Amino acid sequence: MPDILQEETRQKDVMDPARGAALQTTLGLPANIVEGSKLPPFFHQIYFWQPEPAPCLGRDGHPKTGIGLIPDLGLPRRMWAGGRLEFHAPLLAGTLAEKHTTVAEVSHKDGRSGPLGFVTLKHDIHQQGRLCLTEYQDLVYREDPAPDAPKPQAPAAATDEDHAEEASFTSTLLFRYSALTFNGHRIHYDLDYARDVEGYGGLVTHGPLLAQLLMLMAERQLGTLKRFSFRATSPLMHFETATLCWKSDGRMWVRGPDGRQCMQAEAA
Template structure:
């Protein structure tokens, strides 16, 4: 059941006006709020995610997990207050040797259906890698464009990251455990969720371009607290720019 209260809580967390009532169409990507995979502590990995190999995601033998990107097709609106089903399968897996060591890729296919028809098809790309060594060379992030037609400033803090993790039942410790994020996974601090950045870009695209048919996004560099970000759009192309000018995410909308 797609509880309207949970969608309204997301509206509040994102600072968006207006509660969502039963029968209302959910904003794009709000299906993340539902279909939780609640596992007991013994089924969790050190990072707070469900341990690979005990569910649909295979164990690729590498400890660090990242949501690298995704592609969504919106076939029809999901309605709050109505029952829905989510079907997940592994679309593909692969391994390769990167500049920083071995990488493993898992693509999941999610289909969210309501009233007997598929409303959303989502391809979710996950990347697994080794922990960074003391001498690990950090990849050079891409430089973000500065030719946007429209831009919005977005602020992030630990409260927003906590609330977003809670609403999406995301136990990944990089979003709330600063010592773990720095000392184990090698980040500069708490990491702003990639899906949160994608969510903000999707809402921006829908508000400025119209109802979305498709949306694709790819994370290119982590954004960590206390950094704000600039959400940018030029035509149907969108991106997230960090204060130092690097690109954290790129996306393409189809309306």
């Protein structure tokens, strides 16, 4: 098992209202966040940037593993596989916040496509002397696919939702979301890299972007969001229209245009 190079990181950030309003605009929402506004759930993703100089980036545009919290697992491909969030109190725009991050778990496993590395990060965000948010972020690392490797079969999505909304994506939307979250992963904006190096059929819609849309839908359904968990099950390309699905018991999922399940989630 690789050694953890750091036990934790601590970051401070004033939750800039303009950046929050920019994400609202990117998502097609009214840009009404001002100083003192309660930030919508998951908007903390656009804060606490960790910029690294170019020599510290991997081939995919992400910071290299082995130089911070995440150990070098010897696997080149990275994916945000899912996460779990507990919302204790609203985060406020224009107010200083502090984020504490620790490594909760590191493990290896042999999958059908080869060795896999799993890292779970725990993030606690405090503001005005209280814990506002606890988040567990699940990352998976894997090898490059063999040229003749069969594509993994995606699970079929349910069709018995109580409410559904369609969501479309463009390369511009993906680029703007990458910019706001300071996500340099090239699968979201570099078509040649996504297709020729990582084997995708197009630009990959961010898993956190899908989760963001599901959280906003859940908030509209529930009024207040206390807990949310999600797991990515199949990548969605930027040219595909997705269906965001809600079940009255809090189950949610993203259905691709061919009926496959791209994400499953649960809200409360």
